[in-house]
Amino acid sequence: MADSFSKKENFKKKIQKQKEKALRREDRKTNNNKGKGLDEMLTYVDSYGRLTSTPPEEKQEINLDDIQLGAAPIPEEEIRKSGIITFFSDKGYGFIAEDKTKENVFFHTNNCIEEVKKGNKVSFEKERSPKGFSAVNIQLIR
Numbered sequence: 001m002a003d004s005f006s007k008k009e010n011f012k013k014k015i016q017k018q019k020e021k022a023l024r025r026e027d028r029k030t031n032n033n034k035g036k037g038l039d040e041m042l043t044y045v046d047s048y049g050r051l052t053s054t055p056p057e058e059k060q061e062i063n064l065d066d067i068q069l070g071a072a073p074i075p076e077e078e079i080r081k082s083g084i085i086t087f088f089s090d091k092g093y094g095f096i097a098e099d100k101t102k103e104n105v106f107f108h109t110n111n112c113i114e115e116v117k118k119g120n121k122v123s124f125e126k127e128r129s130p131k132g133f134s135a136v137n138i139q140l141i142r
Contacts, residue, residue, distance in 0.1 A: 120140055
């Protein structure tokens with residue numbers, strides 16, 4: 001019994017796919033990257049941030065003590081800040097508006113050296129806390 005036209009076409013497509021698959025397999029075998037040396041696999045970054053295969057001309061020594069992890073330290077001369085208490089809660093916390101940056105800094109009465117209230121001008125030190133900056137060593141400015 002004779003095959004229909006569609007069966008013949010499907011068979012031709014199947015044979016064509018097998019040939020293409022065999023060609024791709026051969027291409028992978030000839031162009032594989034296995035067995036290359038380390039020098040052929042390395043990629044360098046040039047001074048403009050582009051990837052390149054050529055190594056840099058000069059090697060720079062990196063001192064491990066110069067590497068800084070985490071946030072940048074606050075400069076020593078700006079540790080003591082001043083501001084005005086803009087909010088004070090009965091529960092013992094509040095916010096200080098910093099004079100220079102007008103940024104609100106959280107504080108708690110446990111960090112106050114003297115009794116404070118809303119509207120007082122105070123000096124304080126900023127300290128990083130889990131939720132941002134907080135004020136410590138709060139003193140009234142007279």
